[in-house]
Amino acid sequence: MARFLHTADLHLGSAGDALPEEIARQREREITSSLPKIVDLALERDVDLLLVAGDLFTDKFTTPALLRYVNYQFGRLGNKHVLVCAGNHDPLLQDAPAAAFPWQKNVHFFLPHSWQQLAFHKLGIAVAGISWGELPPQPELLTQIPASIPGFVNIALLHGSAGKAAQLAAEYFPLPEESLIASGYQYFALGHYHNPSSWEAEGTLFAYPGSPEPLSFGEEGRHGVWLGETSAGQVSISFIPLGKREYVTLRRDVTGMKSEAELVEELKKDLKARREDLVGLTLTGSLPRGFKLDLDFLKENLEELVFYLRLQDATWEEVDLTDFPQGSLRQLFSQRLAEELANTQDPYRRKTLELALRYGLEALARGTVDLGGEA
Ligand SMILES: [Mn+2]
Structure with missing residues (x-):
């Protein structure tokens, strides 16, 4: 059995939408604090992997100090793996601050433009991921998703538009369900939508954690992360609320x-x-x-x-x-x-x-x- 936390859309550095200056400054600190809360939770639950499905940062607010802060927090996880894919708000452009940053050894950013697959033999988990780069990942990439590894729990880490949004959000990496199911993966660790959701189709589990702190009106209700567990080749997840405010x-x-x-x-x-x-x-x-x-x-x-x-x-x-x-x-x-x-x-x-x-x-x-x- 292995355990993981799945988060996305932290938007570190941002303060949320259209708030007065003083409130915005406090929200910015609270949004930044969502990361240490997640790291605390990962340590407390002794998870093996932390998955970040894009929009960890909000590009224009990504300062060197914020990168050092994030690296420090990830470093607290010791040898637990942190796997990150970049999203539409923090694409891994060639000159993106996060692309050149000297991350801790336990941190891995997936590349843009082509898939990578990491197999963790001790955990029996394989994670394939892809980042946003100069362009959104192109829809045809879905046909090139690495083959699922037999005997492993196969997870994909993606920032895009699954579920009903696959038809509606053409410019945000549409992820038609048939293609995802056909891949034979057990779990799609998704990011992009800021409200939490999860659903199952033909034995494949899909989940958006949403932003751990809500960022605007329209992101009502509880916010948090998914805690995942693997057992007998399957994944089960439960939602852990973390948001300070609603x-x-x-x-x-x-x-x-x-x-x-x-x-x-x-x-x-x-x-x-x-x-x-x-x-x-x-x-x-x-x-x-x-x-x-x-x-x-x-x-x-x-x-x-x-x-x-x-x-x-x-x-x-x-x-x-x-x-x-x-x-x-x-x-x-x-x-x-x-x-x-x-x-x-x-x-x-x-x-x-x-x-x-x-x-x-x-x-x-x-x-x-x-x-x-x-x-
Ligand atoms: Mn986002």
């Missing part, structure tokens, strides 16, 4: 609200369990004519309850069909959308219709559209 998106309908102070009291309850999180709060619903939300007041009273608050105002002014002259474009338009709204309970459809009503009336009244404030 991104959370909340929508709140404020229809009927009388004052911002009342809303603050209500929202405090929603945010109570979100102290450490990055919260995107969108306010929706209709407000009486002329009632403009005081976003500064809301922000001042709510932001200290969470690590970071992104507040978006997507409310609209109440519409009364009698507001518009009979037969006018605005009357016909709002009547039509009101009918459609009355006929659907699907939340996505309702949201679309409500936005259409809001923006449509604004466009008809003013000839312009304000897409909502962000505080």
Whole structure:
């Protein structure tokens, strides 16, 4: 039996998306700290291999100091192997800092443009991998994947688009499932998508660990790494959460609200369990004519309850069909959308219709559209 950790998309050096300066600096430190946490876990679980499936770095933030830091962390693993393939955010260009860096002996970067296969006889594991280089790995490379080695657990380390994305993401190394299954490998240690997932098809196991720390809204839920175990020629994996914080998106309908102070009291309850999180709060619903939300007041009273608050105002002014002259474009338009709204309970459809009503009336009244404030 052998054990491994599978991570990807650490994006060391980056701070996550579009955060204010002070928050961004702290997130940068936390994202960088995901590596020592992974190394600690690898030591604690006594794994034999650490697999990094691309985007270890975010190229433009890869400083010499960061490389030394990463090398030091990998060095803590002693003679445990660290296998890395480069991704689209840290391609191994000829002049890439990581390409020329004198890595510890236990660290191996797979090459771009052609496959390499490493067989670890003591572990009974063979790992084939390929990096992104000047170009993404070309789809035809999949036909050249090294033959699986009989008697070994065969693992492929890749940064690309598997699963449903194989059809959609042509420029990001599409990995059609048939080709992967045909290779006879047991485990595809993947990187590229930042949310964790795993699935099995015809006895082959596929997994994306996602980024160990989430990097933006849209990367909600728990983040961590896969712990793998080999036994009797098969691989089994379990997910180990590591992320310090979560991104959370909340929508709140404020229809009927009388004052911002009342809303603050209500929202405090929603945010109570979100102290450490990055919260995107969108306010929706209709407000009486002329009632403009005081976003500064809301922000001042709510932001200290969470690590970071992104507040978006997507409310609209109440519409009364009698507001518009009979037969006018605005009357016909709002009547039509009101009918459609009355006929659907699907939340996505309702949201679309409500936005259409809001923006449509604004466009008809003013000839312009304000897409909502962000505080
Ligand atoms: Mn990535």
